[in-house]
Amino acid sequence: MIYDLLIYPLEIFLKSILEYFYFYTNDYIISVILLSIIVNIILLPAYNFSEKLQKEENDIKGKLEEKIKEFKRVFKGSELHAVISRLYKINNYHPIYALKSLSGFMIQLPFFIAAFYMLSEYEAIKGVKSYLFNDLGSPDELLVLGLFHINIMPFIMTIINLFAVFLYTKDMTSSIRNQTLMLALVFFVLLYNSPALLLLYWSVNNVFSLIKNIFTNSNINKELKYLSLFVISLFTIVIFLILNQNASFNMKTKDIYILGVALLVIGVITFYFIKNFSFGKYAFVKLYLAIYTSFLAIIVSWAILIDKIGLQDGKYTLYSFLLLYMIIFLFKKTDDEYFK
Amino acid sequence: MINKLFIIIFILYTPLFSYLDPGTGSMLLSSIIALIATMVYSAKNFFYNIRSFINKMFNKNTHKNVSSIVLYNEGNQYFSTFYPVINEMIKRDIEFLYLYSGEDDLIIKSIENINSHCIGVSNKAFLYLNTLEADVCVMTTPGLDIFQIKRSAGVKHYMHLHHAASGTAGYKVFSTDCFDSVLVPNRADKEFIRELEQERNIPKKIIEVTGTAYLDYFSQEIEKINVEKSNKINVLISPTWGEHGLLSKIGFELIETLISYKSFNLTIRPHPQSVIYEKKLLENLKTKFDKNVQWDYENNALSSIVKADIMISDFSGIILDFLFLFNKQVIAMPSEFNYDGKDYINRDTSLWHTDFFLKNTIVINESHIKIKDYLKNLIDTAIQDKNSDNNHDELNPFFKKSAIKTVDIIEKISKGLEK
Numbered sequence: 001m002i003y004d005l006l007i008y009p010l011e012i013f014l015k016s017i018l019e020y021f022y023f024y025t026n027d028y029i030i031s032v033i034l035l036s037i038i039v040n041i042i043l044l045p046a047y048n049f050s051e052k053l054q055k056e057e058n059d060i061k062g063k064l065e066e067k068i069k070e071f072k073r074v075f076k077g078s079e080l081h082a083v084i085s086r087l088y089k090i091n092n093y094h095p096i097y098a099l100k101s102l103s104g105f106m107i108q109l110p111f112f113i114a115a116f117y118m119l120s121e122y123e124a125i126k127g128v129k130s131y132l133f134n135d136l137g138s139p140d141e142l143l144v145l146g147l148f149h150i151n152i153m154p155f156i157m158t159i160i161n162l163f164a165v166f167l168y169t170k171d172m173t174s175s176i177r178n179q180t181l182m183l184a185l186v187f188f189v190l191l192y193n194s195p196a197l198l199l200l201y202w203s204v205n206n207v208f209s210l211i212k213n214i215f216t217n218s219n220i221n222k223e224l225k226y227l228s229l230f231v232i233s234l235f236t237i238v239i240f241l242i243l244n245q246n247a248s249f250n251m252k253t254k255d256i257y258i259l260g261v262a263l264l265v266i267g268v269i270t271f272y273f274i275k276n277f278s279f280g281k282y283a284f285v286k287l288y289l290a291i292y293t294s295f296l297a298i299i300v301s302w303a304i305l306i307d308k309i310g311l312q313d314g315k316y317t318l319y320s321f322l323l324l325y326m327i328i329f330l331f332k333k334t335d336d337e338y339f340k
Numbered sequence: 341m342i343n344k345l346f347i348i349i350f351i352l353y354t355p356l357f358s359y360l361d362p363g364t365g366s367m368l369l370s371s372i373i374a375l376i377a378t379m380v381y382s383a384k385n386f387f388y389n390i391r392s393f394i395n396k397m398f399n400k401n402t403h404k405n406v407s408s409i410v411l412y413n414e415g416n417q418y419f420s421t422f423y424p425v426i427n428e429m430i431k432r433d434i435e436f437l438y439l440y441s442g443e444d445d446l447i448i449k450s451i452e453n454i455n456s457h458c459i460g461v462s463n464k465a466f467l468y469l470n471t472l473e474a475d476v477c478v479m480t481t482p483g484l485d486i487f488q489i490k491r492s493a494g495v496k497h498y499m500h501l502h503h504a505a506s507g508t509a510g511y512k513v514f515s516t517d518c519f520d521s522v523l524v525p526n527r528a529d530k531e532f533i534r535e536l537e538q539e540r541n542i543p544k545k546i547i548e549v550t551g552t553a554y555l556d557y558f559s560q561e562i563e564k565i566n567v568e569k570s571n572k573i574n575v576l577i578s579p580t581w582g583e584h585g586l587l588s589k590i591g592f593e594l595i596e597t598l599i600s601y602k603s604f605n606l607t608i609r610p611h612p613q614s615v616i617y618e619k620k621l622l623e624n625l626k627t628k629f630d631k632n633v634q635w636d637y638e639n640n641a642l643s644s645i646v647k648a649d650i651m652i653s654d655f656s657g658i659i660l661d662f663l664f665l666f667n668k669q670v671i672a673m674p675s676e677f678n679y680d681g682k683d684y685i686n687r688d689t690s691l692w693h694t695d696f697f698l699k700n701t702i703v704i705n706e707s708h709i710k711i712k713d714y715l716k717n718l719i720d721t722a723i724q725d726k727n728s729d730n731n732h733d734e735l736n737p738f739f740k741k742s743a744i745k746t747v748d749i750i751e752k753i754s755k756g757l758e759k
Contacts, residue, residue, distance in 0.1 A: 070680050071513070071681055073680050074681030086517070095377045095378040096378040098377065098378070099374050099378075
């Protein structure tokens with residue numbers, strides 16, 4: 001049921017974007033790169049929103065942590081617990097609020113799962129040759145050393161990931177950095193034998209977050225920002241050059257228009273919810289209502305688009321509308337009650 | 341441990357974590373840490389709640405109170421605070437119930453025929469108090485609703501009666517937060533509590549300036565004590581405790597120097613906490629200076645204070661008693677206070693009694709002791725020119741009338757509740 005309601009429509013959403021691009025480009029590599037970029041753009045406001053939440057959480061936590069440290073020097077056992085409870089109470093805090101930082105993950109999680117299922121079980125890419133890759137549906141095995149076939153994509157992915165880790169954890173404690181580094185290495189091992197296209201998708205994801213980190217991190221100097229802008233433009237030009245050479249590239253103006261409008265609707269709705277949020281007593285309720293409402297708005301908009309391009313699944317469109325209606329109703333209620 | 345846990349989680353949920361970028365990865369890690377922290381916190385909460393719930397189940401409070409005013413005295417250290425207040429209440433014919441913890445309670449021994457009840461110590465006492473029924477409950481024990489004594493649903497009004505001339509700033513953190521009213525020694529202390537309320541964004545409570553009740557009792561008792569005339573000067577050393585205390589810092593040197601002058605009678609009154617926590621230090625000092633020094637371990641410092649011509653201390657609260665009661669000279673060696681876990685911490689303004697100490701005592705430092713005859717000359721001259729400024733009304737208002745003021749407030753509040 002949960003899979004049906006949340007993951008499956010998303011899977012269709014991702015798949016239809018991919019197939020949409022493939023239809024016009026006839027090139028899975030380009031399509032996956034574009035898919036990754038579009039998914040990341042959609043997630044960008046949500047991601048920023050959760051970063052903001054996490055910052056808020058970190059601020060209050062930093063303030064309390066100092067006080068708790070002081071208490072730990074003086075109190076023990078039940079007394080310590082009593083003063084810490086009191087401290088939380090007067091600051092309107094509960095340790096479970098630390099889970100606010102999970103919101104970013106909660107938004108991305110369905111996309112992760114959907115993309116994983118979609119790409120690892122995608123029949124259409126099995127045995128497809130493209131550029132250097134012999135088979136997009138299996139590990140790349142690009143480097144051959146005698147009897148050993150070594151996969152190159154996992155290395156590329158991990159190197160990009162390591163860059164992003166170093167950039168992201170620049171101002172953080174070494175323990176966080178070590179843990180995140182460990183995470184990157186764990187992924188290397190776990191994803192080593194995955195299909196090449198999946199690894200490409202994730203590598204582009206990481207490139208995207210690397211660029212995002214470069215631009216959002218105020219500690220990084222302008223030269224690096226300009227350099228990365230240059231690299232991005234270069235990359236875009238190369239993609240267009242490849243696309244132009246491809247004879248079957250025939251995206252119509254009308255289709256681009258539909259896609260643009262859908263993205264605009266999604267963007268506006270997400271932006272609306274993020275902008276109008278004040279964090280009060282019911283921040284949690286509001287937050288999750290907002291996330292899921294915008295989430296479903298995406299699905300619904302896409303469902304309309306799906307009809308347009310012939311991948312009909314009326315059942316899910318209906319599901320989505322019902323849920324959207326329910327949640328908007330709920331949200332309206334909370335709005336009246338809590339925003340006074 | 342946590343690292344291992346992560347690895348286990350990763351192995352179990354591999355596909356799920358396959359698309360994490362570093363930002364999300366670190367979010368996830370901190371979330372897991374937060375989850376664990378929440379679990380620990382909730383488990384502790386659960387444990388302490390269950391503990392008090394079980395206590396409540398098995399110990400029903402059989403003694404229901406009819407008195408509208410209840411006084412609770414935790415122990416004999418608060419005897420001198422309660423004694424004048426209770427006497428005043430008896431004088432005015434106010435009905436009250438007196439609850440006490442210790443079997444050897446001094447109030448019961450010294451005042452006859454009061455409506456009283458022994459509620460036992462620690463858990464037994466807390467349980468009784470947590471199910472108490474009364475209009476007003478007056479107690480000297482701080483930390484209501486923070487530590488073990490919780491607010492009882494049957495009590496309409498909780499009043500804290502301060503038990504030190506230095507007021508509430510030295511209390512443990514949050515100590516006065518959950519009282520409905522607090523009686524403080526002076527205006528400076530009232531302002532301090534208001535500051536805390538504002539900072540913590542908690543409702544304003546009733547704060548009344550009542551002076552210090554135990555000084556009432558002391559000033560009466562002083563007249564009963566006979567001081568033997570001696571041609572030697574009586575010097576009293578009364579330090580605080582802990583590593584910043586006078587005794588642990590320069591105890592040996594100071595006592596040795598004072599003994600060498602031979603013109604002083606030396607009395608040392610260790611802080612009651614030193615007696616518990618610094619046994620070894622006191623034993624060492626005692627074996628070395630047993631013959632030449634008197635050691636005072638009495639319940640209250642009164643007889644030593646009366647006898648003393650001059651006091652040597654660090655910035656201990658006893659200086660306030662000494663100056664408020666007699667206005668004799670005090671030589672003080674300022675020590676660094678450690679305000680960890682106290683209400684007074686990280687403030688811009690200095691504590692009112694620190695200012696008072698600096699203004700009204702002769703401040704010296706450790707190096708002065710090593711200078712030959714410095715201390716002797718200092719004491720001799722100090723004895724001759726008496727402390728000129730002996731008006732402490734600002735910081736010690738209602739002197740000798742504090743109990744009257746205190747009972748006024750208790751009466752006013754309990755009458756207000758009846759309406």
